[in-house]
Amino acid sequence: MRVKRKVGVAMGVSLVLMVVSAVVVRAAPVAQEEPVQMSLLMAATVGILYYLALSPWFANLGFTALYRPLIAGTLVGLAMGRLGEGIAIGANINVLYLGWISTGGSLPGDPGLAGYLGTALALGGGLDVEAALALAAPLGLLGGLTWSLRMSVCSVIPHRADRFAEEGNVKAVARSNYVYSQPFLFLIYAVPVALAAYLGSQAVGVALGWIAQHALWVMNGLFAASGMLAALGIALNLKFLFRGHVWPYFLIGFTVTALMGGGVNLLVMAIIGACVAYLHVLFTQESTGVSPAVVAEERKAPGLLTRRDVFRAWLRWLFFSHSTYNWERMQGLGFAHSMTPIIEKLYQTREDISGALKRHLVFFNTQPDVGGVVHGVVIAMEEERAAGAAISDDAINSVKTGLMGPVAGIGDTLQQGILIPIALSIGMNFAVDEAAGAATRGHILGPAFYLIAVAAFTWGGGWLVWWQGYRQGRAAVTNILRSGTLNRLIVGAGVLGNFVMGVLAVQFISLSTPVAFTIGGTTLEIQAILDSFMPNLLPLLLVLLLWWLLAKKNVSPMTVMVSVILVGVLGSYPLWPGVDVETGTTIKVGLFG
């Protein structure tokens, strides 16, 4: 088949690229540190940080950035005086949530809770960086509880806003979007997490102390379980990435990194991955498939609004789109809030103002960045209506309800499906590159890279589509969706994603065995035999096994997670024959080491 040959050429070129530019950096040993004494102030900070991650105060970087374990670990590390360790713990926890996607208000698991509480407990309890994931993973499952509570309770608030809308009170509608919900959210997010961080780290400390004295093998088990859980995070991604002809890029990324001993030059790998993706797209995507953007029938704005008005509306959406997110109307109140500067400018009589507020207080839900194009279109329609055009409530409503879904689909694909996982992968790479942060282990460059990438998309891209929506009206939507670059981007991202997952799989999955058999005086070390086949063979087999279970056998991620922790910990019970490295005598060892 033609396509296959082209893929083959692309992969051949990329392999040559990689071999030529291979740079080997060896890992530095990590010094173990004492646990941090968790103070009340530190615990309170951790709780507040978790609230902030779910709050509207960071211009949409809360949920997209602060909520991710990589950033969470960094902030907790900073608060507890262990920045480097915090970054590394955050990166390790984040592996599990790389493929985590929240769509349309459904939120399985809680990366933020795993990140904030997991890092705090690991640092406060004195748990090692590489063992922290086994502790954080179960914590992430608890987060779903508060989510449902939040979504239900916040459903009450828009009804209050309805009353203000009836009175035509624009300011009060705006206020009701962020004043009522936030104290409640602070209460349900910050307080329990602060308490859990304070009491939990003592509990973890005591438990680890007991384990160290009485059952050291459990400690090994936590290391083994954490190393194996990373494989689950990667396998969850592969479930989506192993589609079409691009799966070999995963193996290329993996084997090249394994050959280089795991410590690869991150910048080189990122550039190679991007080149490979570009070549793949070049060789496989038909260039004729790009349909040119429709030349927008340049809308003639009546001139009632200035660029500044449109920008002020965008700012309100950027910050407060989700501050009263709820089951009943989702972002309905957020939408109305964003329209308040426009309504104030366009309408003067109480009837008009009240009507406009009520019009925009209804159910609305979209992806906040790309979805902003809908707001742009709606602002344009409101402006024309105020200028006297016959635009009915129904017309405005049907634009909103018709477009919010489709643009959310594209937005989720771009942001949650491509940008966040790839930027996180590269950020995590930076974060745990031992060479970059030899002394402190974690490197600040990692979280910083991620933050910049997400801010560029959220702020830059968000404003761009919002403004285009206003300028071009409905045509902007088809133009954004049509541009052929979108499909090429999605295909290229699939290649880069596979490649990066291969690199990450080597760096984050750790699985080896100390089991050795002594037969007639000769010692057969299983790991040495495996290594002679191929370095990192066990991690590769593990990740493929988990992928097979998830994708082919439809085993739920939860079941896999629990099984992996059980196998990791129980399998570490010293039951198997091994050899003492120093004395050379036969001893009992666990399966993993």
Add this chain to the structure above:
Amino acid sequence: MEEANAIEELGLVRIDDRLIHGQVIAGWCKHRRFTRIVVVDDDMAADSFMQQVLRLAAPPGLQVDVLSIEEGIRVLGQDAPDRGTTMVLLKSPLAAKRLYDGGLKYSALNVGGIGSAPGRRNIFKNISASEEEISILKYLVDRGVEVTILTVPGAKSKAFSEVVG
């Protein structure tokens, strides 16, 4: 002559007033292999702009058709090709009933999302429905249709009859 095989079930019949969006693309289409999405809605079938938007919003490789209810009943019938990999998207319970009564019998109905609106009350998480819509869903349950509330594969699902006793 060979005995005719049992009619292949439609891949998914889903009520979702946002039609093609993140849950459908990142959720359903990534977990199940659909080849075709058929949006059945009278308003959409008459709106060429929205049809264009829906086609462009679908992931590459998926055929998107927008049909009126009448066309839907005709086109999706038992002879339709690839029924098993077809996802039918509807905006409301009323559309589901009109399809069913029109002769397009399906055995399972997925309620994915119905936003609040005047006259509707919230019945479960992201699902709102008017009294009329609730009785329509009950009507379908009574006829043996398995009505399930589920946003995306892997999320917790709930039988409709559990939600409204």
